Amino acid sequence: MNIAANNDNRSAVPGGLATYGEARDWIESLISFGVRPGMERIQLLMERLGHPERRLRFIHVAGTNGKGSVCAYLTETLVRGGYDTGTFTSPFITKFTNRFRYNGQDIDEDTLLRLSNELKPLVDEIAATELGSPTMFEVSTALAILYFAKVTYPDYVVWETGMGGRLDVTNIVTPVLSIITNVGHDHMDMLGDSITAIAREKAGIIKPGVPVVSTVEDPEALEIIREAAHLSKSTLYQLGEQFSETLIEASESKQSFTFKGMFSEINSLSLSLGGAHQRKNAAAAVMALEVLRQYNALLIDDEQLQDGLLLAQWPGRLEMVRQEPRLLLDGAHNPEGAESLATALREVYTHDRLHVMIGMLENKNHRDVLRHILPIVDTFVVTQPAFRKAKSASALAELAREMSEELGVSPEIITEPDWKEALRRLEQAAAPGDLPVVTGTLYLIADVRAYVLGLPESEKGW
Numbered sequence: 001m002n003i004a005a006n007n008d009n010r011s012a013v014p015g016g017l018a019t020y021g022e023a024r025d026w027i028e029s030l031i032s033f034g035v036r037p038g039m040e041r042i043q044l045l046m047e048r049l050g051h052p053e054r055r056l057r058f059i060h061v062a063g064t065n066g067k068g069s070v071c072a073y074l075t076e077t078l079v080r081g082g083y084d085t086g087t088f089t090s091p092f093i094t095k096f097t098n099r100f101r102y103n104g105q106d107i108d109e110d111t112l113l114r115l116s117n118e119l120k121p122l123v124d125e126i127a128a129t130e131l132g133s134p135t136m137f138e139v140s141t142a143l144a145i146l147y148f149a150k151v152t153y154p155d156y157v158v159w160e161t162g163m164g165g166r167l168d169v170t171n172i173v174t175p176v177l178s179i180i181t182n183v184g185h186d187h188m189d190m191l192g193d194s195i196t197a198i199a200r201e202k203a204g205i206i207k208p209g210v211p212v213v214s215t216v217e218d219p220e221a222l223e224i225i226r227e228a229a230h231l232s233k234s235t236l237y238q239l240g241e242q243f244s245e246t247l248i249e250a251s252e253s254k255q256s257f258t259f260k261g262m263f264s265e266i267n268s269l270s271l272s273l274g275g276a277h278q279r280k281n282a283a284a285a286v287m288a289l290e291v292l293r294q295y296n297a298l299l300i301d302d303e304q305l306q307d308g309l310l311l312a313q314w315p316g317r318l319e320m321v322r323q324e325p326r327l328l329l330d331g332a333h334n335p336e337g338a339e340s341l342a343t344a345l346r347e348v349y350t351h352d353r354l355h356v357m358i359g360m361l362e363n364k365n366h367r368d369v370l371r372h373i374l375p376i377v378d379t380f381v382v383t384q385p386a387f388r389k390a391k392s393a394s395a396l397a398e399l400a401r402e403m404s405e406e407l408g409v410s411p412e413i414i415t416e417p418d419w420k421e422a423l424r425r426l427e428q429a430a431a432p433g434d435l436p437v438v439t440g441t442l443y444l445i446a447d448v449r450a451y452v453l454g455l456p457e458s459e460k461g462w
Contacts, residue, residue, distance in 0.1 A: 016117040016120065017113060017116050017117050017120065019113065020109035020110070020112060020113050022113075023112055023113045023116035023117075024096050024112075026116065026120065027096075027116065027136055027139050027140060027143075028096075028136060029136075030123075030133060030134065030135055030136035030138075030139055031135070031136040036132075036135055037163070037164065037167035037168065038167055039167065039169065039171065039172065040131055041126055041131050041132075041134045041135075041138050041169075042134070042138050042141060042142065042169040042172050043172065044126055044131065045119075045122060045123075045126065045134060045138070045142045046142070046145070046172055048122050048125075049122070049142070049145075049146065052145050052146060052149035052150060053145045053149065053172055053173050054174075055149045056086075056145070056148055056149055056154070056157050056173070057155065057156050057157065057175075057176045057296075058156075058157045058159040058173045058174075058175035058176065059074060059156060059157070059158050059159060059175055059176065059177050059178075059179065059288065059292075060159045060161070060170065060171075060173065060175035060177070060178045060179070060205050061074075061158065061159065061160050061161065061178075061179045061181070062160075062161040062164075062165040062168075062178070062179070062180050062181070062202045062205045063161075063179075063180050063181025063182050063183070063202060063215075063216075064181070064182050064183055064184035064198070064202075064334065064336055065181065065182055065184060065277070065334070065336050065337050065340070066181035066182060066215070066277060066280070066281045066284075067089075067160045067161065067181055068089055068160065068314050068317070069273060069278060069281040069282075069312075069314045069317060070179060070181055070281050070284050070285050070288075071087055071089050071158045071160050072312040072313060072314045073281065073282050073285035073286075073308065073309055073312045074158045074285050074288065074289070075087045075101070075104060075158050075312075076104070076307075076308040076309070076311055076312040077285065077289060077300060077304060077305055077307075077308025077309065077312075078155075078156055078158070078289075078300070078308075079103050079104055079308075080300075080304040080307050080308045080311075081298075081299065081300040081301075081304045081305075081308070082299075083154075083155040083156055083298075084102070084103060084152070084153070084154040084155045084156075085102070085103055085104075085154050085155065085156050085157070085158060086100075086101065086102050086144075086147070086148040086152060086154040086156070086157040086158065087100075087101040087102075087104075087157070087158045087160075088100060088101075088141070088144040088148075088157065088158070088159055088160060088170075089101075089160045090137070090140070090160065090162050091442055091443075092446075093315045093316050093442065093445070093446045093449065094315075094446065094449075094450065094455060094456075096112075097109065097112060099140060099144070100112070100143065100144050100147050102147075102148075102152040102154060103154075107147055111147065111151060112143070112147075115143050115146045115147060115151075116143065118146065119139060119142055119143060119146070123139055137162050137169060138169045141162075141169045141170055141172070145172075145173075156176075159173060159175065161205065164198075164201035164202065164204070165180075165201050165202045165203065165204040165205040166200065166201045166202075166203070166204020166205070167201070167204070168201075168204075168205075170205075171204060171205055174207050174210070175205075175207065175210055176210065176292070176295065176296060177210065177211055177212075177213065177288055177291060177292060177295075178205050178206055178207065178210055178211070178212045178213070178234075179212070179213045179214070179284055179288055180202050180203070180205070180206075180212065180213075180214045180215075180216055180225060181214075181215050181216075181280075181281060181284060182215060182216055182217065182218075182221075182336065183195055183198050183199045183202055183216055183218055183221035183224075184198075184218075184334055184335065184336035184337075195218055195220050195221050196220050196221065196224055198221070199216070199218075199220070199221035199222075199224035199225060200224055200228075202221075202225075203224055203225050203227075203228035203229075204228075206225075206228045206229055206232050206234055207232060207234070208232045208233060208234065209232070209233055209234060210232070210234050211234060211235045211236075211237065211291050211295060212225070212229050212234050212235070212236050212237065213237045213284050213287045213288045213291060214236060214237070214238050214239065214284075215239040215280045215281070215283070215284045216238075216239075217239075217240075222238070225238075226238075237261075237262070237287050237291060239280060239283060239284065239287075242261065242262050242287070243259070243260065243261035243262065243283060243286075243287045243290075244259075244260050244261075244283070245257045245258065245259055245260075245279045245280065245282070245283040246258045246260075247276070247279065248268060250274070250347075250348050251348070252274065252320065252348060252349055252350070253272065253274075253320075254270055254271070254272055255270070255271050255274060255278070255279065255348075256268055256269065256270045256271070257269055257271075257279045257282070257283075259283055259286050261286070261287055261290050262290070263290045263293065263294060264290060266286070266302065266305070269282065269286070269305070269306060269309055270306065270309065270310045271309055271310060271312070272310055272311070272312070272313070273312065273313070273314060273317065273318060274318040274344055274348055274349075275318050275340055275341075275343070275344040275348065276340070276343060276344070276347075277340040278318070282309050285309070286305065286309075289305065315449065316329050316330070316331045316442055316445040316446065316449060317329075317330055317331060318330045318341070318344060319449075321448075321449055321452050321453065322452055325427070325430065325432070325436075326435055326436070327427070327436055327437075327438070327452060328349065328435060328436070328437045328438070329437075329438050329439075329445050329448060329449055330344075330437065330438075330439050330445075331439070331440070331441065331442040331445045332369070332373075332439045332440070333360065333361070333364055333369070333440055333441045333442060334364060334365060334369065335365055335368035335369055335371070335372065337369075338368070338369040338370075338371075338372040338373055338439075339372045341372070341373070341437075341439060342372040342373060342375075342376055345376060345435075345437070346376060349435055350435075351433065351434055351435035352431070352433040352434050353378040353379075353430075353431070353433075353434040353435075354376060354377050354378055354379075354434070354435055354437065355377065355378060355379040355380075355381070355426055355429045355430050355434060355435070355436045355437065356373060356377045356379070356380055356381070356426075356436075356437045356438075356439060357381040357382075357383060357422055357423060357426040357436070357437070357438045357439070358373070358380070358381070358382055358383070358396070358438075358439050358440040359382070359383045359384050359385040359390065359391075359393070359396075359419060359422075359440045359441060359444040360385075360390075360391045360396060360440045360441050361385070361387070361389045361390060361391060361441050361443070362389045362390065362391045363389060364391070364441075366391065366396060366399055367399065367403065369440075370399065370400055370403050371403065371407070373439070374400060374403055374404055374407055374409055374411060375407055375409050377411045378411055378412065378434075379411060379412045379414065379426070379429045380400055380411045380412065380413045380414070381414045381416060381422050381425055381426045381429070382396050382397040382400060382413065382414065382415050382416070382422075383416050383417060383418070383419045383422035383423075383444070384396070384417050384419070385419065385440070385441050385443040385444035385447065386419065386443075386447060387441070387443040387444075390441075392417070393415050393416065393417040393422075394415055394417070397413055397414075397415040400413050401413055412429075414429075419444060419447060419448065420451065423438070423448060423451070426438070
């Protein structure tokens with residue numbers, strides 16, 4: 001009998017968490033302790049667990065945007081190459097179990113419950129010390145390590161940072177390869193108020209002697225990455241230098257490109273994920289696999305690579321969630337993401353008129369996101385996600401009106417706090433041949449996606 005999907009199954013641990021729902025609620029309750037960058041609590045957890053992280057081979061992925069897509073390309077390709085692959089990502093779009101995957105499948109609920117019961121006494125012990133309680137992200141990271149080191153035993157773990165890198169708890173591992181996708185203006189309240197400060201945090205995942213693949217483009221940020229790699233005696237493989245990608249053709253449903261690296265050239269690779277930024281993400285994944293061929297004798301043939309890239313999916317990122325009528329979702333929640341979305345809408349997606357619905361969290365760079373989106377839209381529907389720290393629709397709409405004047409544009413701006421009503425008004429505005437788009441925080445994307453596809457209500461979150 002498959003007990004994984006039954007929330008009513010009782011735990012065998014006396015006095016412990018009894019169901020998957022209780023385990024999830026316990027982990028998510030730790031969000032009240034906030035985000036506390038630092039390694040002390042995760043180091044203590046790993047020590048008390050016997051350092052299970054030392055048994056695993058990690059590919060550590062950091063960056064402001066593109067981390068999840070790179071993880072998706074790597075996972076799909078490694079699995080197709082016959083390698084058992086663990087994947088740890090955040091946030092999740094549909095369900096908490098999405099974060100912990102083995103060969104593309106979520107952790108089952110019963111295993112998550114069992115591992116939570118193993119962790120909870122240790123978490124409670126640490127909470128009683130001067131260190132205070134481990135956070136939600138720290139416990140999730142520890143749970144992922146236990147899942148891979150004690151349950152599934154993958155050949156590789158594709159390991160996404162949560163925020164930053166240097167003090168991000170995922171940095172407890174020593175990987176076989178590090179990847180830094182880009183450095184942009186996000187989480188500036190935690191990582192620093194300049195590109196160079198943020199780059200130093202991202203570069204913190206670089207370990208002595210461990211090769212690094214980078215698609216960082218900002219010159220100041222790249223200089224920080226170079227310096228960190230040099231000091232660590234780590235070989236840096238940089239987009240535009242040691243490897244490159246060149247567009248062949250692009251449509252709404254598919255794009256193809258050539259890859260040229262130090263070790264090989266591939267004339268045609270195809271992606272179902274759209275946007276020029278996805279070619280860079282895919283090129284990073286290909287270069288990473290090429291490096292692993294050299295360092296770890298990885299065996300992936302060209303057909304497996306081609307299939308892996310083409311079949312990789314990353315929900316909520318330039319995802320045409322419905323074709324008739326069209327509805328495009330993209331979680332562009334920071335300026336760099338908004339710029340990539342605007343570029344794709346101009347260059348790839350056909351439309352007569354463009355209608356965009358947006359909802360954001362309070363702590364984001366709203367002005368620079370709007371600066372990229374407002375000049376290209378006809379209708380701008382402003383709502384707010386059903387999530388804590390949401391930016392109010394009225395305040396965001398007022399900022400959009402101010403910026404429209406500054407930019408000399410005049411989209412119709414609609415304020416509707418209820419996101420379901422906002423979605424109805426977005427779709428109502430779109431005539432045949434127009435394109436409606438939902439963007440902003442992934443918490444809004446998660447709700448809209450579940451609603452449109454008729455999925456169970458999202459458990460969205462970190």
